[in-house]
Amino acid sequence: MYKTIDLFAGIGGIRRGFELTNQFETVLAAEIDKYACETYTHLYGDDPYNDVTTDEFKQKVANTDYDVLLGGFPCQAFSIAGKKEGFIDKTRGTLFFDIADILKHTKPKAFLLENVEGLLRHKKGDTFDTILKVLVKELNYTVVGVRENEIAPGGIEFNPRDFLVNSKDFGLPQNRPRVYIIGFNKDRYHSLTETIFMKELPKKRLEEPIYKDxxxxxxxxxxxxxxxxxxxxxxxxxxxxxxxxxxxxxxxxxxxxxxxxxxxxxxxxxxxxxxxxxxxxxxxxxxxxxxxxxxxxxxxxxxxxxxxxxxxxxxxxxxxxxxxxxxxxxxxxxxxxxxxxxxxxxxxxSVTIPVIEVLAREIGQTLDALESKLSINSKEEILS
The missing domain is CATH 3.90.120.10 (DNA Methylase, subunit A, domain 2)
Structure with missing residues (x-):
C-alpha cells in the first residue's frame, strides 16, 4: 500500500480516486477552505485544515512517511525577473513553488498534479514550460510526456496536448479537459524510469461507460x-x-x-x-x-x-x-x-473521480514495476 499526501484537497476527489484502486492510503491532507474542510471531514473522518504555504505544514510533511504527492493547484503567474538561480526561482510567491519546495525536501517516489486546461496557454505557454523544467531539470523527476533533450530549449521536449485528459472519455457525459502532470523520482529509480511502461497518460476508461449520455x-x-x-x-x-x-x-x-x-x-x-x-x-x-x-x-x-x-x-x-x-x-x-x-x-x-481512478491505477502499476526492479537490482549488487 502506497501512502499519499493530499494537497489543495478540496473535498477529496483526488484522494477518493486513488483509494478506489486499493493501492493507496492517505496519511496527510491540506485544505484551507472552511466549508470544503467540513465536507472532507464528513466524508473521510480526517480534518484536512492545513496551509501548504507555511513552514509548519512543510515540516509536518517532512516528518511524514509517504510515497506519492497529490495536488490540484491554482494557476498563477510566474515572475519574469528574479535571481538567476534556476527555473524554480521564477515560481516564488506562487503555490506551485510550495509544491516544488515540498518535492525538493521530501523526494516522494511519485507525484500527480492537476490543473485547468488554461495552464497550457497561460503566459503563452511559459508558465507550463517553467513548471516542467522545474520538475525535470531541477527536481530530477521523470515526467510522463516529457523527453529530455539537451539540444532543445531548456533541455526538454514535449507536446502540451499530451497532458490533457477529458472526463467525457472516462464514462461520464461531461466535456471537462484537464491537465495532469505525473512524475517518478529519478534519484530513486535512476535509469529504470527510462523503461517504465507509463510513457503517456491514459486517454480513456476501458470499462463500460457509467452513463450512456x-x-x-x-x-x-x-x-x-x-x-x-x-x-x-x-x-x-x-x-x-x-x-x-x-x-x-x-x-x-x-x-x-x-x-x-x-x-x-x-x-x-x-x-x-x-x-x-x-x-x-x-x-x-x-x-x-x-x-x-x-x-x-x-x-x-x-x-x-x-x-x-x-x-x-x-x-x-x-x-x-x-x-x-x-x-x-x-x-x-x-x-x-x-x-x-x-x-x-x-x-x-473538484476533479472527476473516475479519471483519477484510472490515472491512479497506472501510477500504482508503474510503482510496483519500479520497486520490483529496484529490489532485484539491489540484490544483484549485494551478491556481486
Whole structure:
C-alpha cells in the first residue's frame, strides 16, 4: 500500500480516486477552505485544515512517511525577473513553488498534479514550460510526456496536448479537459524510469461507460426551485442575442435540447453563475410554467428549462452513484445544512473521480514495476 499526501484537497476527489484502486492510503491532507474542510471531514473522518504555504505544514510533511504527492493547484503567474538561480526561482510567491519546495525536501517516489486546461496557454505557454523544467531539470523527476533533450530549449521536449485528459472519455457525459502532470523520482529509480511502461497518460476508461449520455444521468421531473424564472430566461436570451449579433458564441446553453443525439454537459465551474447557465437542461413537466416560486421575481418559464441540481453535478463528477457505492448503497453525503451554493461550488471545484481512478491505477502499476526492479537490482549488487 502506497501512502499519499493530499494537497489543495478540496473535498477529496483526488484522494477518493486513488483509494478506489486499493493501492493507496492517505496519511496527510491540506485544505484551507472552511466549508470544503467540513465536507472532507464528513466524508473521510480526517480534518484536512492545513496551509501548504507555511513552514509548519512543510515540516509536518517532512516528518511524514509517504510515497506519492497529490495536488490540484491554482494557476498563477510566474515572475519574469528574479535571481538567476534556476527555473524554480521564477515560481516564488506562487503555490506551485510550495509544491516544488515540498518535492525538493521530501523526494516522494511519485507525484500527480492537476490543473485547468488554461495552464497550457497561460503566459503563452511559459508558465507550463517553467513548471516542467522545474520538475525535470531541477527536481530530477521523470515526467510522463516529457523527453529530455539537451539540444532543445531548456533541455526538454514535449507536446502540451499530451497532458490533457477529458472526463467525457472516462464514462461520464461531461466535456471537462484537464491537465495532469505525473512524475517518478529519478534519484530513486535512476535509469529504470527510462523503461517504465507509463510513457503517456491514459486517454480513456476501458470499462463500460457509467452513463450512456447526459439524459441517462439526469434526474427528470426536478423540483420547481431549479426552473428558471421567465424573466431571467428572457434576460439570458437577450444577452445571447446581443453577442450573436457581434459574432460571438457567448450565452446560455441547453445541453440536452431535443435533437442532440448523445448530449454531454459543458465543464462544471466553481465560480459565478456561468457554470450553471452553460449547463441548462430541458426537463418539461406539467404544472411548472407560470408557477410562482419564492425568491423568483417572475413566474417560472413554460419552456421546461432548468438548472442542473447539485445531485446531478455530483453524478457528473463521479461522487454520487459511483465513488462511494458499497453493496449497492451510495454512502456519499454532504454535512447537514451545507448550502446548495456550497454544494455546487465544491463539486465544480473538484476533479472527476473516475479519471483519477484510472490515472491512479497506472501510477500504482508503474510503482510496483519500479520497486520490483529496484529490489532485484539491489540484490544483484549485494551478491556481486
Amino acid at each position: 447526459l439524459n441517462d444521468l439526469l434526474e427528470f421531473n426536478a423540483e420547481k426551485e431549479y426552473y428558471l424564472a421567465s424573466g431571467y430566461l428572457q434576460t439570458l436570451k437577450n444577452h445571447k442575442s446581443r453577442h450573436k449579433d457581434k459574432g460571438n458564441g457567448y450565452g446560455y446553453i441547453v445541453v440536452n435540447e431535443p435533437g442532440i443525439e448523445t448530449p454531454v454537459s459543458n465543464a462544471l465551474l466553481a465560480t459565478g453563475g456561468s457554470g450553471k447557465e452553460r449547463n441548462l437542461v430541458y426537463d418539461p413537466q406539467d404544472g411548472i410554467g407560470g408557477s410562482l416560486v419564492k425568491g423568483k421575481q417572475t413566474p417560472l418559464n413554460d419552456e421546461g428549462i432548468r438548472m442542473m441540481t447539485p445531485r446531478e453535478w455530483g453524478k457528473l463528477q463521479g461522487f454520487i452513484n459511483y465513488a462511494f457505492m458499497k453493496d449497492g448503497v451510495d454512502h456519499f453525503s454532504f454535512p447537514p445544512k451545507l448550502s446548495k451554493a456550497q454544494q455546487y461550488k465544491q463539486f465544480g471545484n
